[in-house]
Amino acid sequence: MKLEMICTGEEILAGQIVDTNAAWLGNQLMEQGFEMQRRTTVGDRLADLLEVFQERSQHADIILVNGGLGPTADDLSAQAMADAMGVVLVQNKQWLTVLEQWFKSRGTKLSQSNLKQTMLPEGAIMVDNPVGTACGFRVKLNRAWLFFTPGVPSEFKQMVEQQFIPFVGQQSLEKQQVDVSKLLTLGMGESTMAQLLESLDWPAGITLGYRSFTPYLELKLIARNVSDANQQLALQQAEKLLQDAIVARNQPCLAAEVHRLLVDTGQTLALAESLTGGEISSQLVAFAGSSSYLQHCVVSYCNLAKTELLQVAEQTISDYSEVSMQCVAQMVAGTSSALGDVQQTDYAVATSGVAGPGGGSADNPVGTVVIGVKVGETVHCQKILIAGSRGRAYVRDLSVAVTLDMLRRAILGTPPVVDYSYINRLESRKFAIAEL
Amino acid sequence: MKLEMICTGEEILAGQIVDTNAAWLGNQLMEQGFEMQRRTTVGDRLADLLEVFQERSQHADIILVNGGLGPTADDLSAQAMADAMGVVLVQNKQWLTVLEQWFKSRGTKLSQSNLKQTMLPEGAIMVDNPVGTACGFRVKLNRAWLFFTPGVPSEFKQMVEQQFIPFVGQQSLEKQQVDVSKLLTLGMGESTMAQLLESLDWPAGITLGYRSFTPYLELKLIARNVSDANQQLALQQAEKLLQDAIVARNQPCLAAEVHRLLVDTGQTLALAESLTGGEISSQLVAFAGSSSYLQHCVVSYCNLAKTELLQVAEQTISDYSEVSMQCVAQMVAGTSSALGDVQQTDYAVATSGVAGPGGGSADNPVGTVVIGVKVGETVHCQKILIAGSRGRAYVRDLSVAVTLDMLRRAILGTPPVVDYSYINRLESRKFAIAEL
Numbered sequence: 001m002k003l004e005m006i007c008t009g010e011e012i013l014a015g016q017i018v019d020t021n022a023a024w025l026g027n028q029l030m031e032q033g034f035e036m037q038r039r040t041t042v043g044d045r046l047a048d049l050l051e052v053f054q055e056r057s058q059h060a061d062i063i064l065v066n067g068g069l070g071p072t073a074d075d076l077s078a079q080a081m082a083d084a085m086g087v088v089l090v091q092n093k094q095w096l097t098v099l100e101q102w103f104k105s106r107g108t109k110l111s112q113s114n115l116k117q118t119m120l121p122e123g124a125i126m127v128d129n130p131v132g133t134a135c136g137f138r139v140k141l142n143r144a145w146l147f148f149t150p151g152v153p154s155e156f157k158q159m160v161e162q163q164f165i166p167f168v169g170q171q172s173l174e175k176q177q178v179d180v181s182k183l184l185t186l187g188m189g190e191s192t193m194a195q196l197l198e199s200l201d202w203p204a205g206i207t208l209g210y211r212s213f214t215p216y217l218e219l220k221l222i223a224r225n226v227s228d229a230n231q232q233l234a235l236q237q238a239e240k241l242l243q244d245a246i247v248a249r250n251q252p253c254l255a256a257e258v259h260r261l262l263v264d265t266g267q268t269l270a271l272a273e274s275l276t277g278g279e280i281s282s283q284l285v286a287f288a289g290s291s292s293y294l295q296h297c298v299v300s301y302c303n304l305a306k307t308e309l310l311q312v313a314e315q316t317i318s319d320y321s322e323v324s325m326q327c328v329a330q331m332v333a334g335t336s337s338a339l340g341d342v343q344q345t346d347y348a349v350a351t352s353g354v355a356g357p358g359g360g361s362a363d364n365p366v367g368t369v370v371i372g373v374k375v376g377e378t379v380h381c382q383k384i385l386i387a388g389s390r391g392r393a394y395v396r397d398l399s400v401a402v403t404l405d406m407l408r409r410a411i412l413g414t415p416p417v418v419d420y421s422y423i424n425r426l427e428s429r430k431f432a433i434a435e436l
Numbered sequence: 437m438k439l440e441m442i443c444t445g446e447e448i449l450a451g452q453i454v455d456t457n458a459a460w461l462g463n464q465l466m467e468q469g470f471e472m473q474r475r476t477t478v479g480d481r482l483a484d485l486l487e488v489f490q491e492r493s494q495h496a497d498i499i500l501v502n503g504g505l506g507p508t509a510d511d512l513s514a515q516a517m518a519d520a521m522g523v524v525l526v527q528n529k530q531w532l533t534v535l536e537q538w539f540k541s542r543g544t545k546l547s548q549s550n551l552k553q554t555m556l557p558e559g560a561i562m563v564d565n566p567v568g569t570a571c572g573f574r575v576k577l578n579r580a581w582l583f584f585t586p587g588v589p590s591e592f593k594q595m596v597e598q599q600f601i602p603f604v605g606q607q608s609l610e611k612q613q614v615d616v617s618k619l620l621t622l623g624m625g626e627s628t629m630a631q632l633l634e635s636l637d638w639p640a641g642i643t644l645g646y647r648s649f650t651p652y653l654e655l656k657l658i659a660r661n662v663s664d665a666n667q668q669l670a671l672q673q674a675e676k677l678l679q680d681a682i683v684a685r686n687q688p689c690l691a692a693e694v695h696r697l698l699v700d701t702g703q704t705l706a707l708a709e710s711l712t713g714g715e716i717s718s719q720l721v722a723f724a725g726s727s728s729y730l731q732h733c734v735v736s737y738c739n740l741a742k743t744e745l746l747q748v749a750e751q752t753i754s755d756y757s758e759v760s761m762q763c764v765a766q767m768v769a770g771t772s773s774a775l776g777d778v779q780q781t782d783y784a785v786a787t788s789g790v791a792g793p794g795g796g797s798a799d800n801p802v803g804t805v806v807i808g809v810k811v812g813e814t815v816h817c818q819k820i821l822i823a824g825s826r827g828r829a830y831v832r833d834l835s836v837a838v839t840l841d842m843l844r845r846a847i848l849g850t851p852p853v854v855d856y857s858y859i860n861r862l863e864s865r866k867f868a869i870a871e872l
Contacts (some may be wrong), residue, residue, distance in 0.1 A: 011647050013472055015462025016656070018454055022477075026451025036449055037484070041458075041475035048473065072630035072646065113627045133627070152648065209452050271735070277721025278714025281735045285713025288793055288828055296741035298734055299707070299717045305732035308775045309745065339744045357724055392724055 001172050002037050003029065004060040006052055008067040008077055009151060010043040021066050021156050030209075032165055033178035033224065044068065049080030057084075057144040062168055064160075067151035069134035071113035077148055078137070082121035085141055089119040092126050095135045102133065127163050131155050136163065145171065179223045181235050184248040184257075186216055186401055187420025193217065196241050203230035215398040216247075216254065244418050247405050254404045255283035261411045262293040267346035269407075271297035272310055272335035274322070275353035275369060279400050295345055298335055310334030310350075323364045325372070325381040328352050329431040332372040332379045336433075348374040349407050355395045356388045368426075369399045373406045373416045374433070380406070380416040382428040398423070437608050438473050439465065440496040442488055444503040444513060445587060446479040457502055457592050464596060469614045469660075470604055480504065485516035493520075493580040498604055500596075503587035505570035507549035513584055514573070518557035521577055525555040528562050531571045538569065563599050567591050572599070581607065615659045617671055620684040620693070622837050623856025626653055632677050639666035651834045652683075652690065680854050683841050690840045691719035697847045698729040703782035705843075707733035708746055708771035710758070711789035711805060715836050731781055734771055746770030746786075759788050759800045761808070761817040765867040768808040768815045772869075784810040785843050791831045792824045804862075805835045809842045809852045810869070816842070816852040818864040834859070 005025060012019045019041070026036055040056060042048045049068070056063055068077030082089050096118045103110045120126060120137045127136030127147070132155040138147045147167065149159050185193070190210055197208055197219070209220035221238060223231045239246060248257035262269060271281050271294075281297035284290050298309050303322055306312040311334040312327055320326045328350050336348035349372065356366030367388030372381040384402070386395050402423070406416040417428045441461060448455045455477070462472055476492060478484045485504070492499055504513030518525050532554045539546045556562060556573045563572030563583070568591040574583045583603065585595050621629070626646055633644055633655070645656035657674060659667045675682060684693035698705060707717050707730075717733035720726050734745050739758055742748040747770040748763055756762045764786050772784035785808065792802030803824030808817040820838065822831050838859070842852040853864045 011645060012459075013462055013475060014466045015459035015464075016645070016647055017649075018456055018459040020454055023448075023451035023454040026449055028451075030450045037479075038488070039449060039477035041477070043473070052474070070630075071627035073634050074645075111627055111631055113631045154650075209450075210447075211452050273714070276718075277726075278709070278717030278733055278735065279721075281714030281737075282712075282718050285715075285735075285737070286829065286832070288791075290713075291737055291795075294735075294737045296735055296737055296745060297714055298745070299714065299721075299730075299732055301717075301721070301727055301730045301732055302775075304775045304779060309732060309734070339738075339740045343740060355724070359727075393722065396722070 001062065002060040003034055003168065004037055004056055004063045005039045006056060006063055006065045007039065007041040008044065008049060008065065010074070012067070013041050013043045021151065021153055024153075024157065025064065025066075025160060028160060028165065029168075030222065031178060031180045032169075034168055034172065044074045044076060046076050046080050046083070049076055050084050053081055053084040053141065053146060057142040057146060060144045062171060063144050063146045064164060065146055065148045066156060069117065069136070069148060069150045071111070071116055071133070075116075078120055081124075081139060081141075081146065081148070085121055085123075085139060087122035090122045091118050092120050092124075092135070092137075095120075095126055098135075099133060127159065129155055129159060131158055138167070177225050179226070179231060181221045181223075181231070182250050183219045183221075183238060183242065183246050184216055184251060184254060185219060185242055185245040186247045186254070186405055187423060188217065188242065188245040189422055190217055192421060193219065193242070193245075197238065200237060200241070202237070203234050206230070206234045214394065215401050245420075247408060253283075254401060254408070256287065258404050258408050258411070259284055259287045259290060261408060262347075263289055265411060267293060267411070268295055269293050270295045270335040270338060270345040270348045272331040272348070272350035273297060273299050274301060274306070274331070275351045275355055276396055276400050276403065277301065279396065280349070280351070280403055283400065283404075295339060295343070296335070298338065300331065306331060306334075310338065321364065323352050323354060323368055323370055325370055325383055325427060325429050325431075328370040328372040329379045329381050330436050332374045333433050333436045336374050347407060347410060349403055351399055351403055353395070353399060354388070355392045357392060360388065367395055369395065369402075371399065371403050371406060373403075373410050375410040375416065377433045379431040379433065379436070380410070380428070381431065382406075382417045383426045385424045385426055437498065438496040439470055439604065440473055440492055440499045441475040442492060442499055442501045443475065443477040444480065444485060444501065446510070448503070449477050449479045457587070457589055460589075460593065461500065461502075461596060464601065465604075466614060467616075468601055468605075470608065480510045480512060482512050482516050482519070485512060486520050489517055489520040489577065489582065493578040493582060496580045498607060499580050499582045500600060501582055501584045502592060505553065505572070505584060505586045507547075507552055507569070511552075514556055517560075517575060517577075517582065517584070521557055521559075521575060523558040526558045527554050528556045528560075528571070528573075531556075531562055534564075534571070535569060563595065565591055565595060567594055574603070613661050615662070615667060617657045617659075617667070618686050619655045619657075619674060619678065619682050620687060620690060621653050621655060621678055621681040622651060622683045622690070622841055623859060624653065624678065624681040625858055628857060629653060629655065629678070629681075633674065636673060636677070638673070639670050642666070642670045650830065651837050681856075683844060689719075690837060690844070691716075692723065694840050694844050694847070695720055695723040695726060697844060698783075699725055701847060703729060703847070704731055705729050706731045706771040706774065706781040706784045708767040708784070708786035709733060709735050710737060710742070710767070711787045711791055712832055712836050712839065713737065715832065716785070716787070716839055719836065719840075731775060731779070732771075734774065736767065742767060742770075746774065757800065759790060759804055759806055761806055761819055761863060761865050761867075764788050764806040764808040765815045765817050766872050768810045769869050769872040772810050781810075783843060783846060785839050787835055787839055789831070789835060790824075791828045793828060796824070803831055805831065805838075807835065807839050807842060809839075809846050811846040811852065813869045815867040815869065815872070816846070816864070817867065818842075818853045819862045821860045821862055
């Protein structure tokens with residue numbers, strides 16, 4: 001069975017937006033055991049759409065078409081498909097009813113432009129969209145089923161998961177049993193990891209896949225028709241090799257793992273973010289239930305905020321600067337007891353550093369970062385140097401990742417400070433809360 | 437002239453990596469006045485590559501091929517192209533000399549796998565790569581020039597800028613003058629906007645483009661060979677129609693606009709984020725120079741943080757709840773003077789609300805959000821209801837956007853509270869700082 005994708009939209013072809021729908025679909029299909037053969041991207045011109053529908057329908061069995069179902073004049077997918085089939089557009093009464101109710105429930109009326117979204121090629125089979133005004137549809141042309149989906153990512157994803165993948169499953173006799181294990185890693189480069197892993201033998205049917213979302217690297221073990229025992233073997237082999245670089249198993253991100261651990265343990269957390277500016281807090285608060293452990297976060301961007309809100313001693317800043325282990329240790333202690341000693345949190349973290357591009361000094365060049373984590377009555381601090389030449393966002397993203405990993409390790413009862421192959425540690429030290 | 441792109445690589449087709457090269461190229465070409473017609477993405481299989489080279493060379497005049505020039509066994513672009521042309525691979529002596537010197541200068545020897553990178557289809561014209569071991573090349577097949585480039589982004593970009601775009605310029609007589617104006621909007625749905633805009637006449641050569649990144653909608657006025665006067669006319673026409681929905685002009689995001697305004701005015705800001713959990717702070721801190729105006733942010737996630745760190749009265753919370761105008765007004769005042777009355781900031785904002793999916797009540801259902809902004813001695817508050825059914829991330833993202841927009845309007849001296857067509861306002865009220 002030949003599976004293809006057609007992406008439509010001037011903004012994708014001209015690079016106004018990066019086509020994340022396409023990557024997401026490729027990934028989903030692979031995890032379900034289906035392989036995509038080709039992806040064609042065209043703009044919004046009617047003639048181009050018509051040509052690509054006619055052409056690809058002669059080569060593929062199933063084609064997912066993405067985009068061009070919106071209410072505006074440049075949304076031409078349905079019209080182009082009708083032209084390619086030599087039929088007219090007709091109103092889908094079922095979808096008209098859905099839209100009328102949708103707008104009624106929002107206290108507004110169905111507009112002329114939304115009416116356009118009820119017009120499908122004659123003979124098309126409507127595909128429900130429970131979260132948007134653009135229904136999908138599918139039609140048969142030449143050897144192919146063309147399956148039309150909306151471009152809005154949330155609507156697209158729901159339609160693919162709930163309707164397209166089951167449809168592909170029905171049409172296909174070649175479905176494989178595919179299992180995917182994901183190891184989220186931090187601190188090991190892709191070429192290093194690939195060299196380590198690819199020097200080993202893997203059970204037949206196991207493929208390795210890498211997905212990099214800076215600064216994380218996700219390793220996927222894709223098992224096609226592999227026994228549970230052999231999957232376990234492969235997983236153990238990977239874990240043995242990667243060791244401390246693994247920061248989560250089958251989680252979408254490191255914040256999700258930290259959130260899970262904190263919810264599970266029922267312990268509390270306070271944050272003090274200078275360098276990272278609230279990003280750690282925001283990543284945790286993205287998950288429902290974070291209020292069960294997160295007391296507060298202080299973004300102490302100016303030095304007065306450090307002394308007033310976090311009780312850092314002025315002397316500490318003047319003696320050691322705000323990008324120092326001493327200052328960060330006091331920030332950790334200060335945020336932990338900011339709501340009163342009785343309310344002291346179980347865990348607390350703080351960050352300070354020079355994100356750049358300006359602000360560096362001989363002592364603290366751009367990329368200098370200090371992170372502290374409180375466990376019990378001890379604050380574990382480290383000062384690292386991140387390649388500042390990689391830009392402000394990179395320095396901040398990597399600092400967030402290392403902080404979350406130190407917190408994760410603290411919660412698990414392992415030493416919070418650990419080596420990452422491409423991060424240069426300048427110093428590390430423990431402080432007793434009592435002496436701060 | 438028909439211009440196409442062919443992207444190669446299993447990892448791109450299967451979504452292991454998002455194809456940022458393709459988006460970048462589309463953007464570059466558009467800004468240079470060239471239009472891409474189609475993009476085809478295939479994997480690493482020799483037969484698929486051969487087929488796509490033969491097929492597209494019958495339709496396009498210039499095809500940029502990306503990827504598959506590396507040293508490993510799955511890099512097959514040169515071989516596939518030779519097969520498609522019916523020729524053999526021959527060694528390019530010029531590139532061999534370059535590589536020998538490259539490795540000599542690094543103290544290593546040319547490896548067998550790198551030797552592979554000197555083999556080009558017979559008759560190919562070598563294209564220099566000053567930053568990598570894979571040279572590019574171009575060949576003519578059917579009506580097309582196929583221009584081969586390496587997949588490594590830094591090498592790809594340099595080759596496109598220095599060699600491909602000049603080559604396209606030489607081949608083309610149709611270069612257009614393309615100018616793009618971008619209006620970032622908030623609070624108007626895509627169908628409403630399209631209906632408004634598309635009912636008007638636009639100067640010849642103007643195309644409208646929409647880019648949605650929830651909750652924002654960006655309108656692009658793309659002008660192809662349009663006089664400055666007519667571009668101005670089109671821009672004025674769009675601005676007149678969209679009015680308050682416009683939140684930035686030619687900026688990548690609303691936070692960038694707020695950052696620019698605060699840096700320009702030299703005034704200070706404090707934040708208190710409950711619902712939004714540090715996201716507003718993090719979006720501002722992403723820009724270098726934010727330390728010139730951002731004093732601090734308090735993420736007061738629990739009620740004790742509101743009373744201890746922001747001086748919200750316990751009585752206020754028990755009388756009105758934490759999701760109330762009264763509480764948020766006190767949070768605004770509290771964060772503004774958290775570092776002492778002398779240090780009171782020029783602007784301050786606060787957010788509180790129920791992001792869901794749990795935590796809703798009859799009084800404050802999921803999606804209830806209160807936002808306050810301090811201007812001078814007044815706090816402007818509004819309580820809105822966001823469609824909680826659209827999920828926690830949507831409630832938070834839209835709250836961040838409305839807060840940034842209220843702050844933007846405050847800095848510009850316009851009333852901070854304004855109507856957004858799809859947001860239901862429950863209440864709005866001004867408080868004098870003195871009475872809080």
